[in-house]
Structures are given as C-alpha cells and as structure tokens.
Amino acid sequence: MIASMxxxxxxxxxxxxWGELFLKGMNRGIFTTxxxxxxRAVLRGLDPAPSVTPAHGxxxxxxxxxxxxxxxxxxxxxxxSLSPVFYVAPDPDRIVRAVTDLVSRVxxxxxxxxxxxxxxxxxxxxxxxxxxxxxxxxxVRKESGLAVDLGNPDLDVGVEIAKERSFIFLERIPGPxxxxxxxxxxxxxxxxxxxxxxxxxFLAQKRGLRLSAVHFHSHPYxxxxxxxxxxxxxxxLAIQQEHLTLSIVPFxxxxxxxxxxxxxxxxxxxxxRSMVRISERIARNQGVSCLVTGESLGQVASQTLENxxxxxxxxxxxxxxPLITYDKQETIRLARMIGTYAxxxxxxxxxxxxxxxxxxVIRADVSDxxxxxxxxxxxxxxxxxxxxxxxxxxxxxxxxxxxx
Amino acid sequence: MNRVYLxxxxxxxxxxxxxxxxxxxxxxxxxxxxxxxxxxxxxLCALDEARKSVAxxxxxxxxxxVFTSGGTEADNLAVLGSAPRGxxxxxxxxxxxxxxxxxxxxxxASRGVELRVVDAPxxxxxxxxxxxxxxxxxxxxxxxxxxxxxxxxxxVAEAARLVKRQAPQAFIHxxxxxxxxxxxxxxxxxxxxxVAVSSHKVHGPKGVGALLYRPHIAxxxxxxGGAQQDRVRPGTxxxxxxxxFGKACELLQExxxxxxQRMAGLSRHLRERLLxxxxxxxxxxxSDGLAPGTFSIGxxxxxxxxxxxxxxxxxxxxxxxxxxxxxxxxxxxxxRQAGLPxxxxxxxxxxxxxxxxxxxxxxxxxxxDSVRSIREGRVSS
Numbered sequence: 001m002i003a004s005m006x007x008x009x010x011x012x013x014x015x016x017x018w019g020e021l022f023l024k025g026m027n028r029g030i031f032t033t034x035x036x037x038x039x040r041a042v043l044r045g046l047d048p049a050p051s052v053t054p055a056h057g058x059x060x061x062x063x064x065x066x067x068x069x070x071x072x073x074x075x076x077x078x079x080x081s082l083s084p085v086f087y088v089a090p091d092p093d094r095i096v097r098a099v100t101d102l103v104s105r106v107x108x109x110x111x112x113x114x115x116x117x118x119x120x121x122x123x124x125x126x127x128x129x130x131x132x133x134x135x136x137x138x139x140v141r142k143e144s145g146l147a148v149d150l151g152n153p154d155l156d157v158g159v160e161i162a163k164e165r166s167f168i169f170l171e172r173i174p175g176p177x178x179x180x181x182x183x184x185x186x187x188x189x190x191x192x193x194x195x196x197x198x199x200x201x202f203l204a205q206k207r208g209l210r211l212s213a214v215h216f217h218s219h220p221y222x223x224x225x226x227x228x229x230x231x232x233x234x235x236x237l238a239i240q241q242e243h244l245t246l247s248i249v250p251f252x253x254x255x256x257x258x259x260x261x262x263x264x265x266x267x268x269x270x271x272x273r274s275m276v277r278i279s280e281r282i283a284r285n286q287g288v289s290c291l292v293t294g295e296s297l298g299q300v301a302s303q304t305l306e307n308x309x310x311x312x313x314x315x316x317x318x319x320x321x322p323l324i325t326y327d328k329q330e331t332i333r334l335a336r337m338i339g340t341y342a343x344x345x346x347x348x349x350x351x352x353x354x355x356x357x358x359x360x361v362i363r364a365d366v367s368d369x370x371x372x373x374x375x376x377x378x379x380x381x382x383x384x385x386x387x388x389x390x391x392x393x394x395x396x397x398x399x400x401x402x403x404x
Numbered sequence: 405m406n407r408v409y410l411x412x413x414x415x416x417x418x419x420x421x422x423x424x425x426x427x428x429x430x431x432x433x434x435x436x437x438x439x440x441x442x443x444x445x446x447x448l449c450a451l452d453e454a455r456k457s458v459a460x461x462x463x464x465x466x467x468x469x470v471f472t473s474g475g476t477e478a479d480n481l482a483v484l485g486s487a488p489r490g491x492x493x494x495x496x497x498x499x500x501x502x503x504x505x506x507x508x509x510x511x512x513a514s515r516g517v518e519l520r521v522v523d524a525p526x527x528x529x530x531x532x533x534x535x536x537x538x539x540x541x542x543x544x545x546x547x548x549x550x551x552x553x554x555x556x557x558x559x560v561a562e563a564a565r566l567v568k569r570q571a572p573q574a575f576i577h578x579x580x581x582x583x584x585x586x587x588x589x590x591x592x593x594x595x596x597x598x599v600a601v602s603s604h605k606v607h608g609p610k611g612v613g614a615l616l617y618r619p620h621i622a623x624x625x626x627x628x629g630g631a632q633q634d635r636v637r638p639g640t641x642x643x644x645x646x647x648x649f650g651k652a653c654e655l656l657q658e659x660x661x662x663x664x665q666r667m668a669g670l671s672r673h674l675r676e677r678l679l680x681x682x683x684x685x686x687x688x689x690x691s692d693g694l695a696p697g698t699f700s701i702g703x704x705x706x707x708x709x710x711x712x713x714x715x716x717x718x719x720x721x722x723x724x725x726x727x728x729x730x731x732x733x734x735x736x737x738x739x740r741q742a743g744l745p746x747x748x749x750x751x752x753x754x755x756x757x758x759x760x761x762x763x764x765x766x767x768x769x770x771x772x773d774s775v776r777s778i779r780e781g782r783v784s785s
Contacts, residue, residue, distance in 0.1 A: 218784075220717060221710055221783075
C-alpha cells in the first residue's frame, strides 16, 4: 500500500522496541546494554556504519534505514518490533509540516485512508496525544484529501515525542522476539551436522543463551566434509552472537572400543552417553552451565523416553532439548527459515551412523549400560578424546544466509 | 608427506616438458590464431602442429581433428553432432559408457530417439551382442575403449567391423579418453568414425580435448558464433592448452611402448600381491582384458569411502570410481556388471608412466594393512 520506507530513502534511522524486557525489573539496565551490544555486533562491518544509542525503552540506530540494515536488525533476539523513522524537532509546527510532507511523498494511488497515532512519553510537550492527533489529522486531511479511518487505515502514521528524540514512522516491522543472546547464560550445543541440532541451538539462543558448540567426528569412518558441515552450521549460529567456539572431538576410537566390548544393541545409547559426558567436561572448562541437544521425543530409537533418561543420567548439568515436542516437519520449516537446512542436508555420514546396529535397544537399562562402560574402560578413552580436541573460533558469516 | 598417487584415471600430472612447451604461449606468443598478422599466424601454425601430433598419437588416420574443452565436450559433440539423421533414429551404446557419452545419448532419447543399451557382463562387451542391436535405422553406435572405472579393454575393432556389416550407414564413436595414455596402440579399425581423447589423462594440461572424425563426416556443431575450426567448434582456441596437448601426445608416442609395458608389469604385480594377501578380494572385470594402468578391486566387509580415507591417512590416494562423490552413492553400472558382490566396497587403483616400483610396493602394503585394520575395527589409532 505504501512504498516501503527503506526503499523511499526518506528515513534517517531505525527505532527498535522490545517487549519482555520490561518484565525483568531490576535487570533492565543490563538487558538494554546487552541488546545494544548485540545490535552493534550485527551492524559491524557495514559501510557506512550506523550509530547505536540506547535510551529509555528504545534503541536508536541512526544514519541508515535501508534493506540491509533492516535485515540484520530483524535477526536480533530481544527486539519485538522496529520502525524506520524520520526525526523531527519537538515543535508542533514542524511536526505538522514533516507529517504532511512525508504523507505526500510516500502516497500511492491505492491509499485512501489514514490514521495518526501519537505517543508522548515527554510530558513537557505542549499538546496531549489526543490533541496532537487531531491537529495532525486535520492537516493531513486538508493537504492530501485522504479520509480518516481509525479502525483499519491504509496508512498508519506514528508520531513519538520522547525526551531524547521525536520522530515519525509509517510502519512497524515485527522483530524476532525472545531475549537478547547472553542474558540467560551459556549453553553447550551438541552439533551433529544434521537438521535438528542447529535448530535447537537457534531456539536456545532465542531464549537468551549464548552458545558454544561441540562436534564429534569419526574420521576416517566419516569424511572431512562432515566436519566442514559442522563449521558451516556454526557460522550461521554465530550470527546471533558474533563469535562461537566450536570444539571438534575425535570419537572413532571410543566407537571402535565400544563396538568390540559392548552389545551392539546398546551402542547408540552408549555413544550418546559418552558424548554427553565429554560435552559436560568441555562445558565446565568453558564456564558453560547447560547442554543443548536436538533430541525430539520418539523421533529415533535413541530418543525414547527410557533412552533419553538413560542418556541424561550420564550428565550432571541440565540438558535442554528445545525440540523435544517438535515434529520433523516443524523442525525442517524452522531450519529453512534460519538458513541451516541447505547445509544440513548435504550428503555426508555423521558419527551417529557409524556402526549402527540393526535393532537398537528401545529401553536401555542403566545398569547394563554402565557395565558395558566399565568393561570398555570408557573414562580412559574419554580422557584421550578430550586431549585430542581441536578448538575453533567461528566468526559470523552473513553471506551464508539464504535470503528469505 | 610423500604421497603415492594411484588415481591417474582421474587425472595425471603435467609432464615438465609439456609445461615447458606451453610457457611461451602464456608469455610473448599470445597471438589469436584467427588474426592475419604475424603473431596470429604463428599461433595458427602451432595449432596445426598440435593437430598433427594428436592425430598421429591416435593413429589409423586420416582424421580431422577438432579441439574441445576436454573429453566431455568431445564425447558430446560426437553424439549430438552426428546423430540422428533423417530416418536413422536409433542409438546403440554399451551399459558401461562414461557419463560423457551416456548422458547425451539419454538426452537424445528424451527427444524421441530410440536407445539400445547393451550389457557388459564381467566388464566386457560382447561384439556380437552389440552388432545385433544395430540395423538400417541406426545412426550411432558408441563404445568406450578402456573403461574408466574398471580398466577393461573393449574389443572395439571387432565390434566396429561387425556393426558396419549390419549397419553400414551407422557412425561408430569410440571414447578413447582412458585408452590413449595406456595402450601401446589404439588399434582402431577403418570402421571407427569418431574418437574422443583428452589432454589431462596423458600428462597434458586440463581444459583441452579433441574429437577426431573421418573427413567424410559432416558434424553438426553444438556452439555457434565464429569461423574457427571450420565452424564445427567456434570460439578462439585455447592455444597454450592445445600446444601442451600436442607436446603430451608427442611424448606419448615416443614413450608409450615401453611405459605401457612397464605399467602393465607393475599393476600385475600389485594385483597379485593384493590377491595373495587379502581374503575376500576380487579383481573386477575380466582379468585377461585389463588395460595396463587401471583396475578396480572389490573388498568384502569394507566401505569404499572409509577405505579411501584410511589409505589417504597412510599417504596413498586412489578413488572408488564414480562412487566416491557421495557417501550414499550406489556402485555404478560398470562396477556392478563387472561383478562387485552386494555390500562389498570398490577401490580403483590407476597408474601412470611416472609410477615407480617403490610406490607400488608402498601402495600394496597400505591397502593390505588398511583393509585388515578396517575389518578389525581399529583404524582410529
């Protein structure tokens, strides 16, 4: 109905709003600071770089309001909505002129009705919201010939008179919601290279967890390309937090030894328990306080309720499973949205498919499993795996993103 | 690491003498062969020299030679440029053709051409079975000379003669991409009409190939735009690459009698050692009809891609033929027809004239050892 503000080139900046953070009371200051940091991080590297100023209840991004800036801002968790804005002095005459001018410049033939919605946190301003609405409405009506429609207007003109800035906006783009990454602590994501785990990581980030990741590889049973997949997926997840530490753990020796010494049907559960133990060790070294997995109840044999709890007993840290109630199709839809799907479906074996038995156990018994672990001297093998870890610092790569 | 390269069917190293011959054409001698001035004419002469050298290495002329971007383009030009014509609506090919021949034939089939695919039990085509499919409606019969995955030599001379007896009007295309660098003589009969070859399989540079065809054939071009190469393949010629290909063919002719014999000896030795030291191993295809430099083995209880990675850790590079591109790929038709048992892994080992006896010993040892450790489940240490 209206030309997108970012395309008209009229707008001078973007105002970001958040929702849930108000609930956090005492922590609000910290949350605003972290959110502003996240905003600065996603804009880093842009030329020219917009400036970022947090203020009461808003973050102002000044200097650019184009598609690229909006795209990047639209990915920052914690933002509930964003609007390209036109700044104006807090003076009634100037506001009237600016609003009528903006309306005439963005107007298209199919725009017939409008509404003015004023918000006036700065109570020093001489008019109330209602008065200003009436004043502006009358001016726009006369100038443009548009009719007022308070219910469902074609053009919704927002005016905000805040202490720091006053501005006009014509659209309110929904943000991704959630909490800023880093405000809920840190999590260690078990990243396989498949479809589920990166989506689980993304959802954990959405609720404010900052991630590290661990990938288990079974070279030479699996290829170098499967490690490359884990790296590429990490780069996409790193967009939410700029940097991400990926630990790559050599896992084939543990798998070989377990295969020789344990019952084949228990192997999947044994592998998963070992991964959980190793991940927990890495997590504690990095000061990370929970594990995150892509498990979904009943999706495969290792993910029955009994097996999940048997796997869980290997760890003392909490295991978060954001996808536990998700259907595969729901996960795939999210993976496409995030941009991880195309990478996840590249055809390579991951370590979980090595030595896969024909009939994996559905209800693993913890004492059977522990007995096998003792026979295989699992703790010695895990120490060895821990000493062979390759640690990588993964940087965010915006170019990896499939544009939606 | 001192790597042993046993993947010469994929590509070969550029001979230093070839590189040397190319260098002036990447320097001062940069003329366009279509230009009438001195630098242009100099380049044109170099193309003519290379053309003679390639034709002479293929032998059994007379040939017209059209340079292409490689073997794939040469095969495509042969298939799409020669068939079908008028009421000749049928193409016959073996089941073990390289995709560069197989795919354009299937493209023709999608346009309504009748396709007949003849099986190759144990990796070798039966010339009579091939000829039996040819009749007066046949436009083209395509046959690979040395099969690229299993290294079996096809009886092209006999097949060509039998086909022509059944279908004198049919063109016979020979894909000699692998054969050129391995056989002491291509032994092509007069009945062969088209032959595809590639530079980088014979120690020349990548990005050059050639289609040789009999002078009476009017090839339909696939590209349009210029008068180069009699309009059969327009576009400014890749002069440095073609010069390199020419030089590679010249060296090939000087050395192939002896190098062919040496490669055959080395690969026989390698096969014998593998057969002796590994249980559950087969040589794919008929062992009496293998090219000097290429063969494939089937190994019980071992996945191809795992074996390749374990070998690489030990400094040996090889391939699994067409199955190496994806972890979930099925073995190719050629490998299955050559007798790979269900569930076994395939490994292709291919030599060049640079392969040494020491490398063969090292390779044999590594394969034996790798297979053993994979079967015992202890490759991680």
